[in-house]
Amino acid sequence: MSTTRGPRAPQQPGHVEVVCGPMFAGKSEELLRRVRRARFAGLSTEVVSHAVDDRRGTGSVSSHSGLALQAAVAADVEALERHVRDVSASGGLDVLAVDEAQFFGPDLVGTVQRLAGVGLVVLVAGLDVTFEARPFEPLPSLCALAERVTRLTAVCGVCGADAAFHERVEVAPAVTGRAEDAQHELVGGAESYVARCRHHLSHAPWL
Ligand SMILES: [Zn+2]
Structure with a gap:
């Protein structure tokens, strides 16, 4: 005991x-x-x-x-x-x-x-x-x-505030004129994303 x-x-x-x-x-x-x-x-x-x-x-x-x-x-x-x-x-x-x-x-x-x-x-x-x-x-x-x-948190690429989010950079085919280039961007790595604070999210689901 x-x-x-x-x-x-x-x-x-x-x-x-x-x-x-x-x-x-x-x-x-x-x-x-x-x-x-x-x-x-x-x-x-x-x-x-x-x-x-x-x-x-x-x-x-x-x-x-x-x-x-x-x-x-x-x-x-x-x-x-x-x-x-x-x-x-x-x-x-x-x-x-x-x-x-x-x-x-x-x-x-x-x-x-x-x-x-x-x-x-x-x-x-x-x-x-x-x-x-x-x-x-x-x-x-x-x-x-x-x-x-x-x-x-990361650092918001727009304003420098604390970034609790990241979002995908959408590259329109018009940028290069080639659809396959835009597709490559969409399945790419970290270079396809940016850090964003809540005020600079493009598509917040709660809005
Ligand atoms: Zn911001």
């Missing part, structure tokens, strides 16, 4: 931290900063990104400011859980960092909670808002179930 008075010490260190926001808010940079801090503290870390995120090459997560860390890639939550099991089996794992979490879909919520439940610190970074200024699951649900949530 325990003789300790007051609250008991936590049995497990597991918890969830979410870093979310629109594009260009520095989410990956903040995720990598936390991973580096954990490594300085002597913790075992693993960074995983989604397989569709090949913007800067697979096998690493990098921020716009040039920070980069080696990362595994997973195509879905099953592959993510399998990878975590493999890493845990071969030497242990303290901190799991998941970047581009929005690509994993709603099943990520249960996976993250389970991993935190068995003692992992799970850091999750991703978009929580679509380019149409609507909530983008699973990040909003993950925020509701996390111990710590950091919502970052």
